[in-house]
Amino acid sequence: MILIYKDSLNLDREWFPKIQFPGEHRFTNNFEEYMSSYVDVKIAFTTYRTIQDFTTSTSTAFSGFEDLVNQLSSVSLFVFAFDSELHFYHWTIWKQCDHPNVHWLLTGKVNDRDDMNSRIIYWGDWFKSTVNLYKILPEKLAQIDPYCTKPRMFDALLGSPKPHRDFVAASVKKHGLQDKFILTYGGNWKDDEFYAKDYFIWESDVVVKDPVLIGTANRVLYCDVLAHLSQVIPLKVFNDTAYSIVAETDHNNTLSFFSEKTAKPMMARRLFVVFTGYKFLHNLRSFGFQTFDGVIDESYDLISNDNDRYTAAFEQVKRLCEMDQQDVYDQIRPITEHNYNLIMNRDWIAYAAEGIQRVINSAHL
Numbered sequence: 001m002i003l004i005y006k007d008s009l010n011l012d013r014e015w016f017p018k019i020q021f022p023g024e025h026r027f028t029n030n031f032e033e034y035m036s037s038y039v040d041v042k043i044a045f046t047t048y049r050t051i052q053d054f055t056t057s058t059s060t061a062f063s064g065f066e067d068l069v070n071q072l073s074s075v076s077l078f079v080f081a082f083d084s085e086l087h088f089y090h091w092t093i094w095k096q097c098d099h100p101n102v103h104w105l106l107t108g109k110v111n112d113r114d115d116m117n118s119r120i121i122y123w124g125d126w127f128k129s130t131v132n133l134y135k136i137l138p139e140k141l142a143q144i145d146p147y148c149t150k151p152r153m154f155d156a157l158l159g160s161p162k163p164h165r166d167f168v169a170a171s172v173k174k175h176g177l178q179d180k181f182i183l184t185y186g187g188n189w190k191d192d193e194f195y196a197k198d199y200f201i202w203e204s205d206v207v208v209k210d211p212v213l214i215g216t217a218n219r220v221l222y223c224d225v226l227a228h229l230s231q232v233i234p235l236k237v238f239n240d241t242a243y244s245i246v247a248e249t250d251h252n253n254t255l256s257f258f259s260e261k262t263a264k265p266m267m268a269r270r271l272f273v274v275f276t277g278y279k280f281l282h283n284l285r286s287f288g289f290q291t292f293d294g295v296i297d298e299s300y301d302l303i304s305n306d307n308d309r310y311t312a313a314f315e316q317v318k319r320l321c322e323m324d325q326q327d328v329y330d331q332i333r334p335i336t337e338h339n340y341n342l343i344m345n346r347d348w349i350a351y352a353a354e355g356i357q358r359v360i361n362s363a364h365l
Contacts, residue, residue, distance in 0.1 A: 001025065002365070005034040005044040005072065015045070018353035022365045031062070035075055041365060044072040047082040050125075069097040078359055080105060084125040086257035087250050103359055105352055108257040109283045121355035122287060124348035130231045130260040131344055134267060137223055143235050146269035147333065149325045153177075154317065155237045156245040157201065158185040159216060159230075164251040164275045167310045171317075180321050182237050203232050231260045238268050242325045245317070248276035253304060256283040266343045269336040271295070271328065273317055278304050288342055290335045295328065296320065 002025035006012070016027075021043075028034050034042065048065050062068040072079045079102045083090070086108040094104070094116065105123040110116045134141045156172065158165040169185045172178060184201060200216075209219040209226065216230035238244075244265040250257045256277055262284070265272040271292050274280050281291045281301040291298055296319060300312035320328065 001039045002041045002043060003028060003034060003037055003039040005029070005031070005042070005046070005076075007031075007045070008047040008050075010047065011045050014349050015353060015356075018350050019356055019360070021360070031068075035071065041363075042076045043360070044076045044079045045082070046072065046079070049081075049083045049085075066093060066096040069102060070099070073097070073099040073102050076101060077363060078103060080121075080356055080359075082123065083107075084123070086255055088252040088254065091254070103356070105356075107259065108255055109286065110255045111253065111277075111279050111283075113254075121352050121359075123352040124258070124287075124346075126259040127263045127343055128348035129227075130263040131267065131348075133222070133225060133227045133231055134233070135344075136225050140223070140235065141233070141267065144233070144238050144268050146238075146336065147329045150240055150242045152182055152241045153180040153321045153325075154182075154243050154245055155234065155241040156181055156183040156185075156247070157234060157237065158183065158245070158247050161186050162247075162251060164306070164310060165247045167307075168245055168247055168275050168314070171310075171314045175314075175318060177318070177321060182241055200229070201234055201237055203235060206232060228260070231264075233264050233268060238270065242271075242328070243320060244268075244270050244272040246272045246274045246276065248274065248280070251276045251306070253278040253306070256280045258284065263343060266336075266339040269340050271320075271332050271336065273313055273320075274301070275310055275313055278302070278309065288346075290338050292332060292335060295331045295335075 002021055002023060004021065004025055004027045006016075006027055006029055012027075028037075034044070046068060048068055062071055069079060069081055079099075081097075081102060082105040084107055086106050100119070103119050103121055105121050107123055107125050109120060109122065156168055158168060165185060169183065172181050172183055182201070203222070205223045206229070207221040208229075209221055216228065218229050220227060220229045220232065222232050246261055246265060248257060248261050249259050254277070256279065262272075262274075266289070273296070279301060281298055285291060293299075296316040297312075298316075300309050300316065303309035303312055
């Protein structure tokens with residue numbers, strides 16, 4: 001008998017139909033029952049850091065996520081822990097839950113740590129949810145004309161202030177490229193209230209859902225579909241610019257976090273230059289995507305020093321600003337079509353579920 005712990009209805013809806021558990025098994029969302037049961041094998045799935053939606057009397061049986069994972073690890077053959085974010089602080093979490101039977105469902109990879117990557121299963125949650133929005137609204141995505149020449153060269157919709165974004169904004173000004181860019185950066189606070197006038201370029205058909213708009217993580221209704229503001233593709237901006245700057249959420253050199261910021265230019269069939277952590281493109285290619293080395297010099301991706309990497313990346317921005325757009329489109333079209341088809345058509349839950357299945361199968365139950 002296999003006893004399987006779950007703390008989310010979403011696991012029932014989206015994940016368990018794609019996973020085969022060998023032999024006789026049953027599920028429980030009761031933590032205390034799971035911990036105390038005497039069965040041959042226990043396997044735990046926790047979405048505690050993402051979408052936990054079971055409310056049970058046992059929810060106070062652990063003090064927090066790390067304690068939950070450690071307790072589950074102590075009685076389980078495997079623990080699968082889901083997290084749709086990936087930041088430097090995760091190293092502290094992983095250190096506190098460093099058990100060989102704990103596997104992490106994460107939206108990225110870590111660098112130069114085979115011991116960690118062997119326990120990371122890539123979960124393209126931000127790719128899936130952003131794609132799903134436009135599967136509901138295909139007419140919106142169809143408004144993008146990816147291969148016609150544009151009046152400007154780059155969009156740089158940089159979001160909230162961070163060092164890698166500071167570099168981009170300063171470099172555009174330093175090199176006198178303002179007329180070749182559509183660039184937004186930062187916002188304004190007044191009397192403890194955020195004003196987004198200079199922070200966003202609003203798409204039509206967007207209605208703010210959250211009571212206070214703080215940033216792009218806020219929820220909106222886009223054509224009556226609930227989404228994060230950050231997932232709304234800037235159609236007019238993309239039709240006015242040829243290429244994209246991707247300044248991802250995290251810029252730490254120990255990991256790569258793939259969010260909607262990376263998804264949107266691929267869905268729009270665009271070339272992009274990234275300003276983020278070391279080996280970001282290397283890690284993106286590991287999932288089957290293609291990038292633009294050969295059209296531009298992407299060796300910047302393997303430069304470990306931040307300033308040197310950003311400087312080398314911006315050299316490619318400058319180079320593209322001098323190249324003929326139509327010539328570039330002709331070269332990148334096989335790449336951008338490949339990326340579009342992959343991100344739009346891959347079942348991102350099935351892709352991650354295959355990783356879970358490999359781990360379960362490894363036990364030869």
